[in-house]
Amino acid sequence: MCATNSFLKSLGVEIYASGHRRWPDAVKAQAVADTLEPGATVNAVAARYGVxxxxxxxxxxxxxxxxxxxxAAELDEPxxxxxxxxxVPEAPREPDIPASEEVIRILSxxxxxxxxxxxxxxxxxxxxxxLGTSPC
Known part of the structure; x- marks a missing residue:
């Protein structure tokens, strides 16, 4: 078994005898996140993951x-x-939502x-x- 296949299997990628692979979303997301690192290129990350x-x-x-x-990015500083x-225009309050002011509300x-x-x-x-919220 080649090193790339061993690496991919350790990440949870299913590799079939036909050569097809089933990529979990978490592995795809990690590969994309790797391309966002400073100095990383899509070609280099693709070669590392064998795609x-x-x-x-x-x-x-x-x-x-x-x-x-x-x-989420792992950073040493906050x-x-x-x-x-x-x-925000006042929306009618739904009756099943408590009127408590002691909550944090995120609206998008x-x-x-x-x-x-x-x-x-x-x-x-x-x-x-x-949520990918954008400014108002």
Whole structure:
């Protein structure tokens, strides 16, 4: 078994006798994240994972469209998400949602997420990043 196949199997890629591979979304996301590292190129990362560069580029397009969620970057220092404050038209309150002011609310289009006041800032930043929110 070649080193590339061993590496891919260790990541959870299914490799069939015909040579076809089944790539879990987590492995695709990691490959795309590797292309975003400083100095990395699509060609070099594609060679490491044993795929054609155009396949990796297709995965990158999926990530840009929000169809492939990338893993959070591991950084030694804190990273802050930009906060945009804007007026939001008052929407009618749904009766099943408590009127408590002690929650953190994230609104993005039709999506409404309510979090407990003790939610860590890193988790809030991950959610905002995953939603791909844009300024008002």
């Amino acid at each position: 054609l560069p155009n396949q990796l580029s297709a995965w990158r397009r999926l990530a840009k469209q929000g169809k492939l969620v990338l893993p 990273v802050f998400a930009p906060l945009v404050v804007c007026d 289009g039709e999506v409404r997420i309510e979090l407990a006041p003790g939610t860590p800032a890193a988790r809030i930043a991950e959610i905002v990043h995953a």
